[in-house]
Each structure stands twice: as C-alpha cells, then as structure tokens.
Amino acid sequence: EAQLVESGGDSVQPGGSLRLSCAASGFTFNNYWMGWVRQAPGKGLEWVATISQGGGDRFYVDSLKGRFAISRDNAKDLLYLQMITLRVDDTAVYYCVRLEAVGTVDHWGQGALVTVPS
Amino acid sequence: AVMTQSPLSLPVIFGQSASISCRSSQSLVSSDGNTYLNWFHQRPGQSPRRLIYKVSVRDSGVPDRFSGSGSGTDFTLKISKVEAEDVGVFYCMQGTHWPWTFGQGTKVEIK
Numbered sequence: 184e185a186q187l188v189e190s191g192g193d194s195v196q197p198g199g200s201l202r203l204s205c206a207a208s209g210f211t212f213n214n215y216w217m218g219w220v221r222q223a224p225g226k227g228l229e230w231v232a233t234i235s236q237g238g239g240d241r242f243y244v245d246s247l248k249g250r251f252a253i254s255r256d257n258a259k260d261l262l263y264l265q266m267i268t269l270r271v272d273d274t275a276v277y278y279c280v281r282l283e284a285v286g287t288v289d290h291w292g293q294g295a296l297v298t299v300p301s
Numbered sequence: 302a303v304m305t306q307s308p309l310s311l312p313v314i315f316g317q318s319a320s321i322s323c324r325s326s327q328s329l330v331s332s333d334g335n336t337y338l339n340w341f342h343q344r345p346g347q348s349p350r351r352l353i354y355k356v357s358v359r360d361s362g363v364p365d366r367f368s369g370s371g372s373g374t375d376f377t378l379k380i381s382k383v384e385a386e387d388v389g390v391f392y393c394m395q396g397t398h399w400p401w402t403f404g405q406g407t408k409v410e411i412k
Binding site (some may be wrong): 228229244245247283286287288292293294 | 331333335337339341348349350355356376377381392394395396397399400401402404405406
C-alpha cells in the first residue's frame with residue numbers, strides 16, 4: 184500500500200524559509216510524478232507544484248513561482264518543497280500527493296502544517 | 302480553468318439522494334481525448350480521498366452509491382442513499398489544464 188508521510192511543518196516568522204519533506208513508501212517512487220497541494224485553515228484545496236519522475240519537469244502555480252521550489256531525491260524516495268520569503272497567507276496544511284497518471288491524484292499524505300503568524 | 306461547484310452547502314437526510322454540480326470555465330476535454338475530471342471527499346480532520354476520476358470511473362472500494370457523469374464543462378456527482386460516513390466536503394478537480402484546479406468544495410451535512 185502506497186504511503187506518503189510529510190515532515191518539516193513548523194511556525195515560521197514572515198520572511199522566513201522552510202523545507203518540507205515527504206517520505207514515500209510502498210511503491211516505486213521514481214515511476215510517478217509527484218506534487219504538493221495546500222489547504223489554508225477552513226478553506227479549500229490549492230495546487231502548489233508538480234514534478235516529473237526524473238525531476239526534469241517542474242510546474243508551479245503562477246502566484247508561487249520564485250518563492251517555492253519542488254525537488255526530489257529518487258535514491259531516498261523523498262519529495263521536497265523549499266519555501267522562501269514566507270507570508271502570512273502561506274499558512275496552510277501542505278499535502279504531498281502522488282499523481283497516478285495524467286490528470287489525477289490517487290494518494291495523499293496526512294499533511295504538514297505550516298504557520299506564518301501575523 | 303475556474304471550477305465552480307454548487308451548492309456550497311448541502312443538508313441531507315439519511316437515505317436520501319444528493320447531487321453536486323461542478324462547472325468549468327473551459328472545456329476539460331484533453332488533446333488526448335480524455336476528460337480529466339476528478340471527485341474527492343474530505344472527512345473532517347482527514348486528508349482528501351479520491352472517489353472518481355475521468356468523470357465517471359469509481360476508485361476501488363468506493364461504494365456504487367457514488368456516480369459521476371458529465372462532459373465538456375458540466376459535471377455531476379450523485380450520491381444515492383446518503384449515509385453517515387458521507388459527511389464532509391466534496392471537491393471536484395480538473396487535471397486537464399495546468400494549473401490543475403479545485404472547486405470551492407460542497408459541504409455535506411446531515412439534517
């Protein structure tokens with residue numbers, strides 16, 4: 184059974200940086216595109232970024248380009264999200280997700296809470 | 302593509318049916334001929350779980366009370382005979398145009 188476990192969530196002052204990690208298990212990690220989706224408290228879901236199997240293709244939602252960077256280490260089955268210049272409105276639960284195929288997500292992690300206090 | 306769900310709140314009675322609409326601002330038919338419209342269910346305090354992909358394909362283990370339909374820009378999730386475990390928020394998500402986008406969510410609660 185595929186499993187995704189996020190770590191690295193924390194409270195960070197505005198302007199600070201944070202790196203989230205996602206440990207994948209139960210499947211061949213380097214066979215899948217991966218991504219990050221976030222959910223602000225009490226709000227809906229928002230795509231953040233996706234990355235191809237080898238890491239050569241990366242896509243970001245326009246509003247986060249330049250501040251967020253997705254990467255992966257296929258040797259360690261790890262997915263990362265590096266976030267810089269954090270803002271109050273970046274406060275959210277960040278979910279690591281597996282893209283089963285084109286256009287869909289089939290597995291979600293339990294989420295990592297990032298808090299940027301005002 | 303902007304995804305618009307309605308209603309945003311849906312009070313239901315156990316055993317009755319419910320229907321959620323999801324409309325896209327542009328066609329979700331991909332260049333490969335597929336339509337990448339998904340439905341997810343998020344119970345309180347949990348991560349979302351996929352129910353349906355490619356408009357109408359149910360995930361393994363998803364009860365056949367859930368059915369998806371639609372084409373182009375208009376899609377529907379139907380729940381026949383709502384059960385207690387169905388409470389939570391349902392989201393549609395398009396995976397045809399990057400960035401992939403979600404609807405605002407429809408909160409299903411028991412009357």
